[in-house]
Each structure stands twice: as structure tokens, then as C-alpha cells.
Amino acid sequence: xxxxxxxxxxxxxxxxxxxxxxxxxxxxxxxxxxxxxxxxxxxxxxxxxxxxxxxxxxxxxxxxxxxxxxxxxxxxxxxxxxxxxxxxxxxxxxxxxxxxxxxxxxxxxxxxxxxxxxxxxxxxxxxxxxxxxxxxxxxx
Amino acid sequence: xxxxxxxxxxxxxxxxxxxxxxxxxxxxxxxxxxxxxxxxxxxxxxxxxxxxxxxxxxxxxxxxxxxxxxxxxxxxxxxxxxxxxxxxxxxxxxxxxxxxxxxxxxxxxxx
Numbered sequence: 321x322x323x324x325x326x327x328x329x330x331x332x333x334x335x336x337x338x339x340x341x342x343x344x345x346x347x348x349x350x351x352x353x354x355x356x357x358x359x360x361x362x363x364x365x366x367x368x369x370x371x372x373x374x375x376x377x378x379x380x381x382x383x384x385x386x387x388x389x390x391x392x393x394x395x396x397x398x399x400x401x402x403x404x405x406x407x408x409x410x411x412x413x414x415x416x417x418x419x420x421x422x423x424x425x426x427x428x429x430x431x432x433x434x435x436x437x438x439x440x441x442x443x444x445x446x447x448x449x450x451x452x453x454x455x456x457x458x459x460x
Numbered sequence: 461x462x463x464x465x466x467x468x469x470x471x472x473x474x475x476x477x478x479x480x481x482x483x484x485x486x487x488x489x490x491x492x493x494x495x496x497x498x499x500x501x502x503x504x505x506x507x508x509x510x511x512x513x514x515x516x517x518x519x520x521x522x523x524x525x526x527x528x529x530x531x532x533x534x535x536x537x538x539x540x541x542x543x544x545x546x547x548x549x550x551x552x553x554x555x556x557x558x559x560x561x562x563x564x565x566x567x568x569x570x571x
Binding site: 336337338339340341344359362365366369370373418419424425426427428429430431433434437 | 479481482483484485512513514515516517519520521523524526527544548551552553554556557
């Protein structure tokens with residue numbers, strides 16, 4: 321796969337941050353069609369780009385050939401987004417708290433924290449040795 | 461994201477425009493900021509009025525500029541912070557770290 325592959329409900333990208341703009345564009349188009357308001361679209365886009373960044377860098381270790389897949393569905397008043405990588409997983413217990421004094425000025429490590437604040441539900445299905453799948457839910 | 465900058469009263473004002481989400485666009489802001497720091501510039505204002513939103517990559521770039529400048533007796537301030545970015549700064553407690561001003565002029569005058 322050289323470029324993103326789009327379907328009506330999903331986008332699949334190679335592991336490069338250059339494709340984050342494609343993910344954002346896909347989300348905006350898809351969520352606008354679902355009638356989601358602009359500020360909520362921004363919250364979802366911020367959260368999804370955080371998780372996709374993690375999937376590219378920490379999950380797939382920026383190996384271009386490994387894909388990240390983002391699926392968006394609408395169920396009653398919930399927007400459900402699933403982000404799946406093809407990496408070797410990690411231990412979610414090891415995620416540090418970015419607002420602790422010693423971490424406050426670190427340049428990285430805020431993605432999951434911000435995502436938990438902006439989304440209504442965040443489920444991280446991760447274990448060392450297998451791909452990670454993150455489910456995000458926003459009530460609209 | 462697009463980026464422009466100018467100098468006024470010895471203060472560099474950076475004007476990113478669009479979304480800061482990671483990838484090549486965010487690198488432009490990071491590289492320009494550090495290029496100017498390496499040239500010896502010490503006073504910076506980042507005008508956030510045209511930034512639709514940013515994620516933690518954008519926050520990381522601001523932190524990187526701030527800490528590099530403070531280690532070199534410089535300072536980075538932010539101006540025109542939109543509600544969306546303000547809420548992120550509060551969530552991450554970075555509102556306690558950055559000096560924020562309502563206008564670029566106020567930020568420049570504060571040096």
C-alpha cells in the first residue's frame with residue numbers, strides 16, 4: 321500500500337505521519353455527513369489523530385508497510401471510532417501521567433490523556449506481542 | 461498548516477495557520493522556531509488566532525520552544541488563544557506554564 325485506501329466508513333493508511341491530513345479530511349467529511357457539529361468534530365479529530373500518531377510511531381514503529389486502519393460508525397447517538405495497528409503491542413499500565421510535576425514539561429506523552437478528556441469512552445485493547453486496537457466513543 | 465513570521469520591537473511573532481496535528485506541517489513550525497533560536501533570537505510570541513486546533517504534537521512544539529528559550533535566557537509567550545486550545549492547555553495543566561495574552565501587542569509589550 322503506497323497511499324491511503326478509503327471506503328465509505330474507513331481509511332487505511334501506511335505508517336507515516338504525512339497521512340494524518342488524509343485521516344483528518346476523511347473524519348471531517350464523514351462526521352459532517354452524520355450531522356456532527358464543528359466543535360465536536362474538532363474534539364474527535366484531535367483524539368483520533370492522537371491515537372493514530374501513537375499507532376504509527378509506537379505501534380507500527382513507523383514501518384511504512386504496516387497499516388493503520390480507522391473505522392467510523394454511527395450507532396444511535398454514539399459516534400464510534402476504531403483505530404487498529406499492526407504492531408507488537410505495549411503495556412497500557414506503563415503510560416505515564418503527563419500532569420505530574422516531573423512530566424509537565426515533557427514534549428511528548430499527552431496523547432492518551434487528552435483523548436480521555438475529550439472523548440466519552442476510550443477502550444485500549446493492548447497487550448505486548450499483538451496489535452493494538454483502540455475504541456473511541458463520543459455521544460452526540 | 462501554513463506559517464509566517466515577522467519581527468517587531470525585537471520580538472519574533474510566529475503565525476501558524478490551520479491545524480497542528482503532527483507530520484510534515486508540524487515540523488515546519490518546530491524547525492522555524494529552533495532556526496530562529498539558533499540565530500540568537502530570544503523573545504517570541506506565537507499568535508494562535510488562526511490555529512483551528514492542535515493536538516499534543518502542537519503542545520509539544522510549544523513546550524520545546526519554551527524550554528529551549530528558558531535555558532538560553534529567552535522567553536516564549538502565546539497570544540490570541542482560542543477556546544479549543546485554551547481547554548487543552550487547562551486539561552494538560554500547561555496553562556500554568558505558558559504566559560498567555562489577549563493580543564499580540566499585549567504580548568510584545570510584556571517583554
